[in-house]
Amino acid sequence: MLPQLVVSGLAQGVLYALVALSMTMVYRATTVVNFGHGDLVMGGAFVVYVLVVYAHLPYLLGGLLALTILFALGVGIHQGLMRRIMTGPHLAIAMMALAVGYGLRGGARVLWGREVLPFPRIFPDHAWMLGDVVVTSDNLIVSGTVLGLMAVLFVLFNVTRTGRLLQAVFQSQRGAALVGLNVDAVHRVMWGVGAALAALGGVLLAPITLLYPDMGVWVLVRGFAAMTLGGFGTLHGAVLGGLILGVVELVLGAYVSTAFIDISAYVVVIAVLLLRPDGLFGQQVVVRV
């Protein structure tokens, strides 16, 4: 039973990892923790729902369009709202992110009411047996997409010139600005990329779960838990944290109590921050007073 739980947990965990990774990228580039990130995931899922179910576009095309639309939305959030208060207090920035998220959620609810939307089956319905372990095609498609994307990002970050520029901004915004990098442009692009990656999460989630306006909260809490567990602000920590969280949820859910499927993420956040605020792979985060 345990190998099956681990495989299913990892399949769930790649989605958490994707959400955590996109939040971490926005955070590292702009120092903004986006409390509305889960709602961007929801936004991506709803856009792809509209494009596929109402506009009858093929799933792949709809997904790509959803990514593009959310990219534009992310850039818009930065240009229209965030940039104007970036120099202000942290509280204002957090409030702005939260308010944007609630705005998206409210918008989705205005359009869809309190319904839960089922998505038509898109992915082929296959399952393979590897020994005792069942692997479904959902598992493979979602994990494959996310892992492939992560490999691309890894190469982008570590090999290309753009990646090194980004890393410079991640390390020190002021330093990057001093040596002549256009930090504002980096912020703009990273908001777009962050939102597009969130949308990718939504596009991948849409065919395998039900859609409802509040799904963003579910996603956000798990993204935070993954980030905290792996070490807040580290890219590899976010990915590993997400994978571990996915496994932990299912293993505790099976061996201890089914309640842990719901509350693992909350418990992980609270326990990690209290016991080991740096997470498993993080640097020092505490404020020394």
Added chain:
Amino acid sequence: MPGALPAPVVGRPALGRWVFLLVPLLVLPVPFFVNRYIQYVLNLILVYVLVGVGFNIVIGNLGQLAFANVALFGLGAYASGILVVHAGWPWWTTVIPAGLVGALAGALASLPALRRIRLFYLAIMTMAFGELMRWIYIRAEPLTNGSMGLAVPPPVLLGVRLSSDRSKFYVFLALAVLAVVLTSSLLRSRFGRAFMAIRDNELAAAAVGIPTDRYFILAFAWSGFVVGVGGAMYTALVGHVTPEAFNLLELILHFAVVMVGGLASLAGSVIGAVVLTTTPELFRGFPGVQELVLALLIVGVLLFLPRGLVSLLSLRLPLFRERYYRE
């Protein structure tokens, strides 16, 4: 060590203290001119005065990103409801216990801050705490009646049943005035000045000998007390406590009360409570519109009026000028 603190801020002008009595006196006859529905909304405003005043201490005065306010509100409401339903206490005796439960939970929520967890970390952690509490309300069925909600009989005050909203109004008004007066005293004392010293520069505050840990606990606990009492009032008002009342829509409402009214301003909390209790009532029954309107209000305030509605008043009336908050 009061001597080590920055020079004490001089008290408000004499008129300032009278406002605490003047405004409540002016609203005393109001219940005789309004219908039952408006009376209900007025009572709800008084509940949110306590919510806003309590929340503002932590985010406005202490300057901490804590998201646990809805949990404190819910715990106060459930504490009062459970004591009335299961222990058979009259409602008025549950007000202080509800406040104490809120205070205890508030102090608990400040524990991460003592581990030097600040900013986003604190926000994430308290948000997890709040959502965990909602899960517990649903699961602790023997006490809370789960997602069906706990039906609470009309409140009893010293043997008198407060079945009408009008009679509740006067009790709520007294509690709200008390909460505002006590909080105002706290904020003008050396405790309050210490809160604001911590907000403006925690390191400097610690360096001049302010025991920051103790003040963190105090601010969170007092905030929890006020909000917990607000929860008890909420139970008396609606008579039916459900887990759904403490969801994330409620969280943005609490934020909006503080941000739209005015950060770190008692008058702002009151104004925020008035504006934000009436606005969502207008959109009741249109799913999503409430969230949209609250979000737009917050975005608008952040972009164009960062000190909230109260800053419009303080431009004209020196009475409302906040002495404890400088940009």
